[in-house]
Amino acid sequence: MILETLTQFFSPQVLLYLVVGVAVGIIGGAVPGISPSMTIALLLPTSLYLPTIVSIALLLGAYQGAMFGGSISAILINTPGTAAGAATAMDGYQLAQKGKAEKALQMALYASCTGGLVGCVILLLGAQSLAQITLKFGSPEYFALMVMSLVLIAGISGKSLAKGLLAAGIGLAAATVGTEIIYGARRFTFGNINLADGFNNLSMFIGLFAFSEVLIMLGKSREEMNQKESVMAIGKDRLKFNEYLAEMRNMIVSGVIGALIGILPGIGGSTASFLSYAEAQRRSKKPDEFGHGSLSGIAAPEAANNAVCGGALVPVLTLGIPGDVVTAILIGALVAQGIHPGPLMFVENLSQVYMIYIGLALSIIVLGILGTLGIPFFSKLVKVRKSILIPMIIVICVIGTYASRSNFFDCIAMVGFGFVGYLLKRGSFPLSPMVIAFVIGRSMESSLRQSLILSSGSPLIFFQRPISSVVLVISVIAAVLMVRRNFAHGK
Amino acid sequence: MKEKKNNQVDFLYGAGTVILSLVLWFWMIPTQIKTRKAYFNDVAMIPRFAVIVMAIMGLLLMIISCKKVGSVKQLLDFSAFKANWKGMLKLVLFIAALVLYIKLIPIAGFVICTIPFTFGLLWCFGSKPLWKNGIIAVVFAAIAYLLFMYAFRVNLPNSPLGF
Numbered sequence: 001m002i003l004e005t006l007t008q009f010f011s012p013q014v015l016l017y018l019v020v021g022v023a024v025g026i027i028g029g030a031v032p033g034i035s036p037s038m039t040i041a042l043l044l045p046t047s048l049y050l051p052t053i054v055s056i057a058l059l060l061g062a063y064q065g066a067m068f069g070g071s072i073s074a075i076l077i078n079t080p081g082t083a084a085g086a087a088t089a090m091d092g093y094q095l096a097q098k099g100k101a102e103k104a105l106q107m108a109l110y111a112s113c114t115g116g117l118v119g120c121v122i123l124l125l126g127a128q129s130l131a132q133i134t135l136k137f138g139s140p141e142y143f144a145l146m147v148m149s150l151v152l153i154a155g156i157s158g159k160s161l162a163k164g165l166l167a168a169g170i171g172l173a174a175a176t177v178g179t180e181i182i183y184g185a186r187r188f189t190f191g192n193i194n195l196a197d198g199f200n201n202l203s204m205f206i207g208l209f210a211f212s213e214v215l216i217m218l219g220k221s222r223e224e225m226n227q228k229e230s231v232m233a234i235g236k237d238r239l240k241f242n243e244y245l246a247e248m249r250n251m252i253v254s255g256v257i258g259a260l261i262g263i264l265p266g267i268g269g270s271t272a273s274f275l276s277y278a279e280a281q282r283r284s285k286k287p288d289e290f291g292h293g294s295l296s297g298i299a300a301p302e303a304a305n306n307a308v309c310g311g312a313l314v315p316v317l318t319l320g321i322p323g324d325v326v327t328a329i330l331i332g333a334l335v336a337q338g339i340h341p342g343p344l345m346f347v348e349n350l351s352q353v354y355m356i357y358i359g360l361a362l363s364i365i366v367l368g369i370l371g372t373l374g375i376p377f378f379s380k381l382v383k384v385r386k387s388i389l390i391p392m393i394i395v396i397c398v399i400g401t402y403a404s405r406s407n408f409f410d411c412i413a414m415v416g417f418g419f420v421g422y423l424l425k426r427g428s429f430p431l432s433p434m435v436i437a438f439v440i441g442r443s444m445e446s447s448l449r450q451s452l453i454l455s456s457g458s459p460l461i462f463f464q465r466p467i468s469s470v471v472l473v474i475s476v477i478a479a480v481l482m483v484r485r486n487f488a489h490g491k
Numbered sequence: 492m493k494e495k496k497n498n499q500v501d502f503l504y505g506a507g508t509v510i511l512s513l514v515l516w517f518w519m520i521p522t523q524i525k526t527r528k529a530y531f532n533d534v535a536m537i538p539r540f541a542v543i544v545m546a547i548m549g550l551l552l553m554i555i556s557c558k559k560v561g562s563v564k565q566l567l568d569f570s571a572f573k574a575n576w577k578g579m580l581k582l583v584l585f586i587a588a589l590v591l592y593i594k595l596i597p598i599a600g601f602v603i604c605t606i607p608f609t610f611g612l613l614w615c616f617g618s619k620p621l622w623k624n625g626i627i628a629v630v631f632a633a634i635a636y637l638l639f640m641y642a643f644r645v646n647l648p649n650s651p652l653g654f
Contacts, residue, residue, distance in 0.1 A: 169544035222617025391612030
């Protein structure tokens with residue numbers, strides 16, 4: 001079956017979209033102000049009209065591409081395109097100032113590819129075995145796991161647990177709009193037929209991640225929007241093969257750190273990057289060189305942030321629970337394609353699991369090739385003025401949202417979500433708990449209510465089953481610890 | 492000063508959330524959800540749960556910000572708070588223009604609406620010169636139309652002129 005799936009990937013259409021996905025991802029990551037989640041949210045409408053395998057290739061390509069793309073602007077203009085690229089800027093920009101920008105970019109690229117492959121291996125090893133365990137889970141266990149994910153994401157993704165949980169509450173409330181699953185009752189529809197199926201996922205993703213950013217940019221002056229960045233020259237000093245090999249151990253260790261962090265909900269690429277950077281510095285024979293243009297200081301964070309992609313797919317495939325916003329958007333895309341991530345995929349639709357494995361591995365190879373050939377071109381994109389880019393993004397937000405159901409009501413909902421996202425960002429609220437609560441809200445409700453039906457309405461069912469009770473106890477302990485930390489810091 | 496302002500913002504967000512939760516609990520849930528069962532496992536259970544979480548967290552934000560500033564009187568002293576009316580007006584006008592654009596597309600067609608809208612946005616964000624903005628707006632609207640209409644087969648509304 002794996003060979004059959006592999007041959008499907010070698011069709012011209014799939015390869016073309018894989019290249020397009022990686023290229024768009026690199027561009028999205030490289031241009032400051034455009035995040036990976038924004039890039040993938042804007043690509044999502046396109047994927048709805050493509051065959052499943054093409055759509056997976058496009059989105060996974062964009063995911064890998066965006067994680068690397070962030071390092072281009074980090075190295076060339078000292079402005080990371082992604083949060084995960086911030087650690088790369090520390091040494092990358094120093095090297096660029098010494099006229100070795102090409103060497104720094106090549107190190108970042110090959111470290112991204114190596115880390116991505118480590119993440120892929122961890123996905124292969126972890127997902128299959130974890131799925132064997134999660135297949136035995138019933139609705140109480142699923143409910144408990146979703147509660148734990150939400151608590152961890154709410155607590156870790158922002159500085160304040162209260163703000164995180166408040167955002168999760170809004171996401172959960174938004175998920176309840178529409179026809180309810182067990183009795184078919186309508187909730188919060190105000191008699192509007194457009195709300196009968198609830199809010200469209202795309203309206204929320206595009207509104208929160210793309211449109212809210214546009215609203216924030218409205219606050220900037222015309223001069224700022226029209227400013228051309230001064231970019232470091234690429235230089236002619238290229239990365240030597242032995243320099244790459246010398247970083248192999250560093251990249252593998254960082255890749256493992258990144259992939260393991262990716263599995264945990266809510267932590268994400270930036271923590272993985274900084275943690276692996278610190279670990280690389282600790283293990284290094286020349287720790288003083290870190291921060292002054294060390295290749296190890298570029299290899300470690302880049303390997304870690306691309307390895308996060310593979311790790312983050314483990315809970316998606318085995319539980320159907322996203323660990324971060326990008327995987328939440330990916331779940332939305334997979335569901336739109338008729339794929340329902342979760343352990344049953346490993347029994348009923350193994351070919352789809354292989355599609356994701358192969359898609360991820362091939363996207364890394366394409367990233368390596370495209371990056372090697374395209375570094376000079378992608379470097380120029382850093383200079384694109386926001387005053388030209390943003391109007392185009394606004395129109396794409398509208399067409400993209402309209403495209404999924406050919407319904408302009410979804411565009412109005414997108415504007416509404418964008419405004420909510422804008423308000424939340426202005427108040428320093430994290431958006432990831434809201435999106436993840438929205439994505440898992442319906443599954444969470446069905447797990448909770450199925451469990452209560454099984455127990456004739458008794459909530460004790462969650463404490464009579466060992467796994468769900470342990471998970472719920474961990475969630476409570478985690479919440480208490482985070483509240484204590486927040487109170488100690490007055491947040 | 493900045494910390495006090497941040498706490499005041501948190502307090503306002505918390506108060507806003509509590510008010511929203513009250514509206515949801517006392518008006519929207521009773522009028523917008525017809526509960527089928529009177530016991531714990533009914534259709535309004537998750538909406539109620541979400542509202543409770545929002546209300547508690549809103550209250551918590553208010554309490555934490557009060558605790559950090561020291562007194563309620565100081566917290567409610569907004570004299571140093573300068574409202575950015577110009578920025579707010581810009582935001583409202585932009586959203587109104589966007590909603591108008593969305594409403595006009597089905598009537599006037601995608602291309603006809605997108606060209607002036609993109610041109611206006613380019614000008615608004617400070618892109619120069621105007622003739623270049625005009626070319627960008629026309630080329631972008633045409634490419635977006637052709638790409639979505641023919642490559643992705645999205646049925647974008649046409650104008651009475653047929654495109």
